[in-house]
Amino acid sequence: MTALEAVATYLPEHRVPIEELAGELDLTEMQVRLFRRFHRLSDVCRAPGTTPLDLLLAAASKLDELPAVRHRVRYVLWARTFPVVVPYPLNPLDTMCRLLGLDHAVAFTVTHHACATGLLAIDVAGRLLAGAPPDSLALVVAGEKAFTYDARVVPETSVFGEGSSACLIRHDGPRDRLLAYAASQRGDFDDEVTTDIGRFQDDYQESLMATIRTAVERAGLALDDIGLMLPHNVNIVAWQRLCRRIGYPIDRVLLDNVPLTAHVFCADAFVNYQTARARGLLRPGDRYLVAAAGAGRGATFSAMVFEH
Structure with a gap:
């Protein structure tokens, strides 16, 4: 694992x-x-x-x-x-x-x-x-x-x-073990981040929510079992909306780095992980989820569930 x-x-x-x-x-x-x-x-x-x-x-x-x-x-x-x-x-x-x-x-x-x-x-x-x-x-x-x-x-x-x-x-280890991974690719969003941002934003929430749910289900868990969510640092309002729609507490999403760093490309997940460790937000046995979205030639929505 x-x-x-x-x-x-x-x-x-x-x-x-x-x-x-x-x-x-x-x-x-x-x-x-x-x-x-x-x-x-x-x-x-x-x-x-x-x-x-x-x-x-x-x-x-x-x-x-x-x-x-x-x-x-x-x-x-x-x-x-x-x-x-x-x-x-x-x-x-x-x-x-x-x-x-x-x-x-x-x-x-x-x-x-x-x-x-x-x-x-x-x-x-x-x-x-x-x-x-x-x-x-x-x-x-x-x-x-x-x-x-x-x-x-x-x-x-x-x-x-x-x-x-x-x-x-x-390949295997005593902590931070990967329990499940889900990724959904949307080829129909090819170049629409710049040509039709409205349509992308409309479908963004649904696609990311579906991917998060898939990862949690593949881990054999329920959303309530996820003690902490480490997001990509795109913006805060997007995560507030998503949490309201899936019924997940916004105070369990680590958003403190968003105003301080902005979106650091592919490094967001690791930056937030370091912050969570430094603040003692992860205890042995805690299940946490890392989520990310990427847009370019199409769009990708991804989520991983780990056990600390």
Whole structure:
């Protein structure tokens, strides 16, 4: 059973108020007020002068367990929102592996689920480890730059921040065991985030709710059994609406990072996990759910249920 061995994250200290991004994001004064007052997005993490490689190394270097077990890391996966983030022939993943002494590992990028790719990478890593020697590990990293307009803002919905995460995965373990995974892909949303945002927002709630319910059912649980929900940090109002519709207490959804970081691409799940651990919100045996949605060439809605 796939389990999380260790998690580390990096969030730059530099924060930019949403008002200061109005120019580069082409936001009107009304849109800025919408983001701050309605969606509760106030500050955005930015790491000026850094590269994708810098971001990945910043998180991976905080994995205190890695130096002692690097020889056991068989796979390295970079979970990415965008298919292309650097010009050819740059390869941040290859360089990161070389600098961390992971040249022996099979390294590749996973991009197919946009911002939900972090969960896909955990699932892929678990499947690969199922056929590997028992002590094998996989390293899943996430982190991207807000380098283009499309990589900086989701129209009327959210703003992207910069940061990164690194997670060691094992095939089986005593805690943070993966109980169930569900993912729903909607090809009919191809490019509609920019051409028909209204239709996407209308169907977003139903699709994410259905995926959450599927994951909970596959885990053999009821929604009431989920002690904590770790969301993607798109905005607060979307989660308030979803919780009202599924009857889940909003105070059991960890939303505190949304105003402080904005949407950190595929790293949101790991950032929220770190916050939950630091605040003592997860006790041994607790079941928690991680949810994410990604939009690009179609839309993906994903959910994972874990036992701490």
